[in-house]
Amino acid sequence: MDPARIVISPSTASQVHDWLRKRVQRGDLPPGMRVSETEVAAAIGISRQPVREAFIRLASDGLAEVRPQRGTYISRISVSAVLSARFIREAVEADLARAVALARPADILDRMADEIACQHRADHAAKVEDFIESDDRFHRLLAQAAGQDAVWSDLERLKAQMNRLRHLSMRVFDRSFTIGQHQAILDALCDGNPDAAETATRAHLRQMLTEVPQMAAAQPDYFTD
């Protein structure tokens, strides 16, 4: 038997944490919403303690805010946090793109093309969730192609706030435009042109600079800073 298939059953607290995190990221639990240890515990049918520990983890993720003796609230989306995460992504992915344009690993570039096709399909079918997941895979593949898979894992922690915003914005903004930018990046990579790849990547990620203020203005209750 494959030793990797032996999984220790995860604790209640970490299961609750996973559940809450997904709900926050998808926007089911909107920014500013109050959550209560007691209520969540009662809803699940467990004691307060595991829920409390899940809240602590959620706070570490920057997705919740525990105010002692007052209550726990889903964090509002910090505009400055999103912008600084965006800055970091631009710098990092620009370097990744340069590296990939030089290495040009055929198999991974093929898979990136597959993802773009997937994004076209999701766009036409108006499946926002599918689109976002494929978008993530596309960027992850970029890191993988540069032999820096671990880098993407680190970025994901920073992306927590960005992800929530994306679930709002993807319903509003033109997805086909995003796909075009992905295609431009891939074209430059396949051409083996580092400068063009970097330029296309930076242009793609700077798109957010115009979108974030619009989102924040449209739903000010969800944002802070």
Next chain:
Amino acid sequence: MDPARIVISPSTASQVHDWLRKRVQRGDLPPGMRVSETEVAAAIGISRQPVREAFIRLASDGLAEVRPQRGTYISRISVSAVLSARFIREAVEADLARAVALARPADILDRMADEIACQHRADHAAKVEDFIESDDRFHRLLAQAAGQDAVWSDLERLKAQMNRLRHLSMRVFDRSFTIGQHQAILDALCDGNPDAAETATRAHLRQMLTEVPQMAAAQPDYFTD
């Protein structure tokens, strides 16, 4: 009275977390060491629950590993995590350096020069802690000078593993060499030369590429991956 001076007394759990985190980063609690809820609680004179919650936070920081029904251990330093954090820092600080070289905010450049002087003093006095703190301030000023203070806060989370390694390596490697690299960066910034600033920054951060394997080879028990 200044409203900012009103501080709500932090919970026991978060105080324990701060205390443990500092001890891990300084190397007082070495990688691989076993820690126990019961023992820590008894040592401080409190119940197990706050200690347990501190452990959860520590695990979120990537500094500890809680193994259910088995024990809690201080994380070994992940070589790949350090390298990917380094990759991210190089990309980000290269962009920051370019921006600063164009803006050239005189006041902050002065403070960077002050930090270099501080590093000389700490080096001669062999005060490792002082040196590391000034090193951090130098890099934070770089972000500040680019108007991206929040970026440095994000990087600090990634630096958790790197920091521990630094407390080991700073005792070993030539600190005056590091100071020289800082000076080269600052010179390029003051010259208003973005290309030179980027080059100097990248060279500085690539230094780690040679140091990490040496550290890992010297103390294999402290590392993993």
Next chain:
DNA sequence: TATGCCATACTTCCATACTAGTGAAGCATA
């Protein structure tokens, strides 16, 4: 000697009870 079983002493995890801080509603007072 080698193997398998079991008692035991740990560990974290969860449930429960209690403490202490917060805030809002109600009421008395000026």
Next chain:
DNA sequence: TATGCTTCACTAGTATGGAAGTATGGCATA
């Protein structure tokens, strides 16, 4: 009406006991 006080329901924080899982050493057995 406006102000200040009390009360009370509710919050998160902490203490403690016990449940469930794990590792280890001793001992009987082959």
